[in-house]
Amino acid sequence: MNRILSLLLSLVLLIGSSCASSSASSTSRSGGNDTGKATAVKEDLSVYRPKYEVPEANATAARVEPTSHNNEQVAVLMDTVASVNKNIKYAQGYRILAYNGSERQTVMNLRKSIISRVPNEKDYLTYNQPNFRLMVGDFFNRVEAQQVLNQISDLVPNAQIVQDKINIRKSY
Template sequence: MKRSLLILIFPVILMSSCSLIKKTSAPTNEFENYQEDLSGSRIIFPDLEEQAAKEETAPKGGEKVLSADDDLEIALNNLKEANKAEMYWSGYTVLVYSGVDRDLAFKTRNDLFTYFPDFKTDMQYQQPRYLVKVGKFVNRIEALTYYHQLKENFPSSRIIQDRFLREGYVIPEPVTDGQQQN
């Protein structure tokens, strides 16, 4: 009884309280003459013509001004030289088989040679498991084309991160006491 009475009274109170709120609308022309001065808080940039004129003048002392392309070329060459010094590079490969069964690993490798003779297959043994991998890719997107082709015949295939020995990298010989380093 009390519950049904509350259910009936609550909406009545709610509706009556809404009518107490005055609904006023501002006239549309109330803010017509509003003005605000923001010039004190604005950032002021130098004139573009003045800035261009400064850039065109050659620096004193015969210094060479490099464009952004020249700067990028220098940075890329420095990065290339630093990368050549690295023994390994990081990339992606498609892992076709990973398991402890040696016979299944060799069967998977032979099936890869049969189905995809153009793919470079690599088989590794990392105790206690055998890994059969396909390809060496710089980024994951390059590996996706191989992955989609392999997925049909090898459903357990997946793309993984890997490290590869840099081609042409010569491992420096250790320096002994009798030799001098150049």
């Protein structure tokens, strides 16, 4: 047991002395500073850096003019894309499901109150026997639908946002 302890003790001393000698040699390399702080060694590396010639400020480079103009081709492609987009009438989006039930008078009163509250939004009333279904708006994203839902939430507390095929408004 004593032999193992003496072996461990000698190993610790060996490691400690090797660390101490390297730190002593680093302070001697730094200029023999006795304060214990290691200072950085300053070497001049500018002799190894590449040197480049700087062009004169008044010397102008020759301007290169483009030879192939694709503006006409791009204009034709943009017209094609615009004509295809004019034919698109529907997109995937969101609507607010305000009512789904069988009472006709209830859905009509609710429709009038929603139209008076948000007149800019279109309403869609469908009847699939025996149920009426009232949907409001054509929204591309859920945030727009949530803003309108917040405006009518006191009228219809159970209204919810649903995904649906929406009509695209054309303004041209």
